[in-house]
């Protein structure tokens with residue numbers, strides 16, 4: 001599995017996003033388009049960024065009844081993104097409907113990844129608000145196994161869980177891991193975080209990095225630091 005850094009383009013508008021991507025002269029980073037940008041601008045921002053030569057992870061985290069998710073995925077399959085996702089907590093029938101909806105008539109489809117537990121969720125929240133008595137690792141592993149059994153390609157989890165997911169589901173099962181911060185960086189609303197270098201050691205396949213790059217004084221050098229620490233063998 002080739003490792004890569006995905007930049008979370010959590011911006012509120014088209015111009016801000018394209019100005020940001022314009023900083024990366026001669027480079028085409030893999031980008032994540034999430035709810036904020038997609039809801040603000042609409043599907044055309046996906047096509048515009050794709051046409052500029054970027055790979056796209058469309059992070060809309062679908063979570064609804066199987067019929068609704070399956071039909072929504074069918075619509076998203078026309079956007080020609082490389083990766084999209086849903087919540088594993090929607091359960092197996094929903095994940096199978098999503099996979100079927102996403103698969104185009106010619107049999108091709110984007111990668112489909114299931115969110116296990118958001119990286120902002122703490123073990124305490126798991127217990128007291130979600131009423132899940134299993135540990136964070138066991139919960140993530142169980143959701144990952146369900147996703148794998150439904151034929152999905154991988155999961156979103158914290159880098160801290162990447163190793164146990166690979167042990168449970170195999171090394172080909174993709175781990176996409178947000179919750180990445182440089183040592184000493186601002187954690188913000190994330191709870192289960194680690195550095196790009198540690199994420200590599202733990203076996204993440206893709207790190208998703210937002211504010212440490214987008215809010216940096218020098219986004220290009222912050223991105224290059226992520227590539228060096230996460231992708232390059234030292």
Ligand code: C5P
Nearest residue numbers: 008034117118119156178208209210211
């Ligand atoms: O700015 P930051 O690096 O925290 O951005 C992380 C990105 O990854 C955000 O766009 C967030 O929506 C997304 N994400 C996450 N945890 C998940 C799934 C997605 O933080 N489990």
